[in-house]
Amino acid sequence: MALFRSGDDLYAVDGMCAHQGGPLAQGLLDGKCVTCPWHGWQYDVSDGKNLLTGKKMLEHFPVEVRDDLVWIELP
Ligand code: FES
Numbered sequence: 001m002a003l004f005r006s007g008d009d010l011y012a013v014d015g016m017c018a019h020q021g022g023p024l025a026q027g028l029l030d031g032k033c034v035t036c037p038w039h040g041w042q043y044d045v046s047d048g049k050n051l052l053t054g055k056k057m058l059e060h061f062p063v064e065v066r067d068d069l070v071w072i073e074l075p
Contacts, residue, residue, distance in 0.1 A: 011046055013048050
């Protein structure tokens with residue numbers, strides 16, 4: 001799993017890139033777009049969609065902060 005913060009918003013998505021399993025938590029985040037550090041695939045961390053194809057390729061999970069703790073809802 002990879003957890004990102006953009007401004008005041010938190011996003012949790014699969015930590016492995018859908019291409020070849022690159023470590024998305026090590027990718028650069030620009031707004032809601034994360035770029036995989038291995039080959040540059042890009043995803044919207046708010047919905048898991050690949051920005052090139054528009055298809056959802058990552059699972060994303062609801063996140064909330066309660067009492068200064070980050071909670072991630074898992075299926
Ligand atoms: S493993 Fe992420 S772009 Fe290739």
